[in-house]
Amino acid sequence: MLQVSVLKQKPDWVKERLAVKNFKQLELVDEIIALDDERKKLQSEFDALQSKINASSKDIGKLMAAKNINEANGLKASVAEWKASLEPIKQQSAEVEKKLNDTLVLLPNLPSESVPKGFSADDNLNIKEGGAKPELAADALPHWELAKKYKLIDFELGTKITGSGFPIYTGNGARLQRALIQYFLDYNGEAGYKEIIPPFMVNADSAFATGQLPDKEGQMYFVTEDQFYLIPTSEVPVTNMYRDVILKQDELPIKMTAYSPCFRREAGSYGKDVRGLNRLHQFEKVEIVQIVQAEKSYEVLDEMVAHVEGLLQSLQLPYRILRLCGGDMGFASALTYDFEVFSAAQKRWLEVSSVSNFESYQTNRLKCRYKNAEGKMQLAHTLNGSSLALPRILACILENNQTENSIKMPAPLKDYFKGEINQ
RNA sequence: GGUGAGGUGGGUGAGCGGCUCAAACCAGUAGUUUGCUAAACUGCCGUACGGGUUAAACUGUACCGAGGGUUCGAAUCCCUCCCUCACCGCCA
Numbered sequence: 001m002l003q004v005s006v007l008k009q010k011p012d013w014v015k016e017r018l019a020v021k022n023f024k025q026l027e028l029v030d031e032i033i034a035l036d037d038e039r040k041k042l043q044s045e046f047d048a049l050q051s052k053i054n055a056s057s058k059d060i061g062k063l064m065a066a067k068n069i070n071e072a073n074g075l076k077a078s079v080a081e082w083k084a085s086l087e088p089i090k091q092q093s094a095e096v097e098k099k100l101n102d103t104l105v106l107l108p109n110l111p112s113e114s115v116p117k118g119f120s121a122d123d124n125l126n127i128k129e130g131g132a133k134p135e136l137a138a139d140a141l142p143h144w145e146l147a148k149k150y151k152l153i154d155f156e157l158g159t160k161i162t163g164s165g166f167p168i169y170t171g172n173g174a175r176l177q178r179a180l181i182q183y184f185l186d187y188n189g190e191a192g193y194k195e196i197i198p199p200f201m202v203n204a205d206s207a208f209a210t211g212q213l214p215d216k217e218g219q220m221y222f223v224t225e226d227q228f229y230l231i232p233t234s235e236v237p238v239t240n241m242y243r244d245v246i247l248k249q250d251e252l253p254i255k256m257t258a259y260s261p262c263f264r265r266e267a268g269s270y271g272k273d274v275r276g277l278n279r280l281h282q283f284e285k286v287e288i289v290q291i292v293q294a295e296k297s298y299e300v301l302d303e304m305v306a307h308v309e310g311l312l313q314s315l316q317l318p319y320r321i322l323r324l325c326g327g328d329m330g331f332a333s334a335l336t337y338d339f340e341v342f343s344a345a346q347k348r349w350l351e352v353s354s355v356s357n358f359e360s361y362q363t364n365r366l367k368c369r370y371k372n373a374e375g376k377m378q379l380a381h382t383l384n385g386s387s388l389a390l391p392r393i394l395a396c397i398l399e400n401n402q403t404e405n406s407i408k409m410p411a412p413l414k415d416y417f418k419g420e421i422n423q
Numbered sequence: 424g425g426u427g428a429g430g431u432g433g434g435u436g437a438g439c440g441g442c443u444c445a446a447a448c449c450a451g452u453a454g455u456u457u458g459c460u461a462a463a464c465u466g467c468c469g470u471a472c473g474g475g476u477u478a479a480a481c482u483g484u485a486c487c488g489a490g491g492g493u494u495c496g497a498a499u500c501c502c503u504c505c506c507u508c509a510c511c512g513c514c515a
Contacts, residue, residue: 043473047484054484057496061441064495076495083495246433246470367471377470 001104001364003379004036017110020117020326028103035100042093046086053082105214109361111326112298112335118325124338125325130309131318134344134400142345143395144276146402147173150421155276165266165274165281172421176397177284179416180390181259184286187311188387193257193288198237200260201228206240209365211332211358221263230263234287235384239362242291247370247380253300254291257387259284277391278350284390290383291368294360297381298335301357304385305337308353311387315410317396318342320349334359341392345399350392355385 007014007029015026056079063072116125147153152173158166169177189195207213207229212220221230231237238258247254262285266274273279288307292300305321312319324336339353360379363369372378401408406422 040473043484047473050485051483053495057494058441060495065441072495079495 001361002107002110003360003364004032004100004104008033008036014110018107020111020115021108021329022119022327023108025106028106032100032103032107035096035103039093039096039100042089042096046089046093049082049086049089053079053086056082108215108331109334109358111329111333112357112359114323115329115335116323116325119327120325121328123325124322124328127321127323127337128309129318129320130313131316131342133318133342136344136400136402137404140345140399140402142276143343143398146398146407147276150407150423152176152398152421153277163281165279167277167280172419173394175419176413176417176421177390177394179413180393181284181286183412183416184311184388185257185259187314188257188286188288188307191255191307193255196234196238196241196256196258198231198234198241198258198260200231200237200263201226202231202236202240203228206236206243209243210236210239210362211330211365212236215331218267219265221265231260232264233262233285233386234258234260235289238287238289239291239382239384240366242368242380243366245366245368246377247291247368249293249370249372252291252293252370252380253296256289257286258289259286261285262389272346277395278346280391286387286390288385288387291363291380292383293370293372294378294381297357297359297383300381301335301337301355301383304355304383308339308355308385308387312339312341312352314412315393315397317393317400317410318344319352330354330356332356332358332361334361339386339388341396343392343396343399345402346395350395352389352392352396353386356383358382358384 002014011029011033015029018026018029056075060072060075060079063069063075116123118124141149144153144155147155150173151171152169154168154170155164158164158168161168185195201223204213204227207220212229212232216232220232222228223230229236237260238256241256242254261282263282264280266279266281269279277283288304290300290304309319309321319339319341322338322340324333324338329336333356336354336356338351339355340349341352342348343350359381362382363379366382368380368382369377370380397410398407401410406420409417409420
């Protein structure tokens with residue numbers, strides 16, 4: 001969440017930035033400022049009274065020791081009175097604080113200055129394209145047909161076992177998926193990311209700290225019996241490893257990579273978007289996460305973008321990089337680059353990675369701080385990105401690399417996928 | 424799941440109603456001293472939210488797993504929950 005101090009220092013600037021994200025309730029900024037002023041006032045009153053009570057309690061102890069019972073009893077009566085007047089302040093204070101918090105979490109992160117204005121995916125800024133689109137035969141098949149032809153994925157069987165959006169990978173399909181995961185993890189590991197296998201369910205505190213709650217409540221699967229959320233991305237458990245942690249500056253940056261299945265309810269999706277592997281309820285993803293010094297986060301964002309780009313280049317897939325506009329960005333992000341690969345048979349771009357700088361939006365909730373060079377406590381910055389999401393990569397490899405009776409393997413997979421996909 | 428023992432500052436660990444604004448030791452840090460390595464000694468050494476200041480100093484409140492309660496006063500007593508460890512049971 002945002003820091004109240006920032007709202008207070010530059011309320012107009014905050015509103016202007018929120019407007020770029022098409023956030024409508026700008027009056028909340030003023031409400032929060034007023035609530036914080038009230039909170040301070042109440043706390044001062046509370047502290048002063050409590051201080052008096054504490055001092056008197058000590059005096060009572062001394063009077064009792066000196067057997068000065070009458071005076072002690074007199075003081076007890078005064079303390080009782082003060083305590084009574086403390087109660088309403090305490091209650092009011094709790095109310096104000098709750099309201100302040102509840103309101104503050106409604107504000108999304110502020111987009112950085114370089115975020116283009118806009119309302120939808122159409123307004124995203126295409127900043128780079130790379131890789132050549134393949135020339136496919138006229139009768140080239142979409143990946144769901146290829147999956148059937150080579151017996152790689154069984155969508156119908158997944159529907160029987162669970163429901164739509166839960167495909168079953170079989171034989172070479174499963175092996176190719178595993179090969180890709182392995183390759184991605186190794187690629188990330190070589191760049192200094194420490195490998196993590198996190199829990200695939202998290203508690204509400206964790207979902208809250210990375211910003212999925214309250215924003216994405218309805219998009220996560222929830223296990224009512226134990227009050228756990230199935231992770232929509234390993235960003236959640238991995239970033240939360242640093243919840244309530246104070247770091248030393250020289251421990252930064254912290255670089256982690258994790259493979260996990262991701263679970264998303266995707267309520268409201270339909271049509272060609274959900275065909276085949278395009279959009280699933282369960283999919284696999286390898287994620288990269290960094291926790292960094294505040295001043296360095298944009299430098300690191302560029303580095304992570306280059307890292308993901310290198311991975312796509314190595315797979316020889318046609319890709320483009322978009323800088324997301326205010327309206328298309330995530331709630332917690334300050335700047336996001338999306339990577340899309342061109343699905344040659346479907347003739348459409350598919351998002352395969354989203355790399356974001358959250359600045360201190362997550363760490364303010366996480367309470368993840370570090371002592372800077374001056375010894376001052378400072379919120380760290382978090383970043384994460386997919387490196388990469390599996391299904392759409394798989395879809396593109398199948399479609400783009402198809403020949404009449406085989407699928408050609410990208411060069412880096414030679415060491416990971418032994419065998420061939422052919423008829 | 425059962426039974427028992429516990430959860431105290433970065434770590435170990437004392438305290439079990441007011442003499443604790445949480446002892447001591449270790450680690451960390453600054454300094455003093457001694458040819459070097461090293462040792463000894465001295466000081467400092469939590470977080471959050473307030474007040475205060477240009478910034479500090481200084482100062483108020485809260486925090487001893489979490490939340491309630493008893494009391495003038497709670498790390499300390501009571502209740503509920505969570506977690507850890509040990510043993511037993513079950514199990515990949």
